[in-house]
Amino acid sequence: MRLYKFRGPSQIEFTLDIMFNDRLYCADWTTLNDPMEGQFVYSHRATDEVDRSAYLDDIRMEKKKIRICSLSSTYDSHLLWAHYADGFSGVAIEVDIPDNHPSLMKMEYGGVFANVNFQDGDVPRETARRIFASKYIDWKYEKEFRILHGEHFFELPNPVRRIIVGHRMNPSLFEALRIICERKDIEINRTGIGDEGIDADPVPALGEPW
Template sequence: MATIETFARPTWLYRYRSIGSGLLNGTPAGEKKFTEEMDAILNGYVWCARYKSMNDPMEGLYKASSKVKKHAQYNDFIKSLRNEKLTLGIASFSETWNNELMWAHYADAFQGMCICYSMPALLSGMPEENSFARIAYGNKPYYLALTGMKNDFERSRAVLSTKHLSWAYEREWRLFSPTVGKAPHAPNAIKSIYLGARVSKKLRDTLLEMVKPFDLRVHTTEADGYNIVKKRTYEA
């Protein structure tokens, strides 16, 4: 079972994804993106990427304490930490499905989807070496000390669980995997899929046909003033 580093946890986690709006135009990039995202849904895994591929250029920053800087093996310590950060795989989730900025930034300007996961099912269905952490938002980078962490994996995870306060609207949780790649989860982890307000009928129907074998709901959405609301629910 995967572990969790917090005293409180949400019942649901949401993952905003682009599903290749170019699919309708027959573009190779659009088809590739759609295939990748549907493969993850149909085969029960989450893709964990390198932190360098994420959209915040300040990912992974930290401030070393004076004791760390004076340590006899400081250079080796920092090199080992850097290598561990590059080895880790990360997948991002949110506590909410109806944040308009998240739809705009991570779901292809409302042409993508938001996948709803059961957090208990995610935790129980993943290997022990995987872990979840809620992002800590603040005005200063992570303060790196010599004590409190058992190894480079824990230190790297702590550094990569800290972001500037301006990102707090994302209400982010992160899945950490020891390596980049697929993190398998239990078949029942996905509970529903929300489709963006700009998803075409053709793309919606294609997705509905593909998820028919699964016990989940597909919700279409629309804008109601400045709110994102459910429009219609399909039972797969």
């Protein structure tokens, strides 16, 4: 599956880390930009209040173990470029992760809070993962997939395949990325905007005319 990580020009060191080390940084979920991240409401069938309390404590402990890297299934979004790539002056980094990778989860969009229905046999770790795979419907435009991981870095199964550069990127930074991509054998494209959406136009190799 092709997924995209957006970065602004002020985060160039993070972009380079992805390109050179083929890894994604996974953040502490409490630092993410959704103020309702990780919040949930629940219903239950159990009658034992002590068991319910212990289960909630177990979920909270499991949530503390999870770190998150947010990706999108598309680069063709004006809002994503505006919000996460500093208004088309940053990049979208294309990565390739198997659809069935155990750390990858597709976001579900609905109410403000994740809704958890407790049942006998539920595993707290999986419940915590479901909570982090739920967001308010206003975020639906992000078409988000998440890496839910226990470490600071998630090692990519495949090398970075493509960099899409925003058309408003500083020319010097653009040329630097162009050199790096050629040496790393990474395809580099540049955004173009038309009535049909955002294009990823091929960038000529170094020394070739535009």
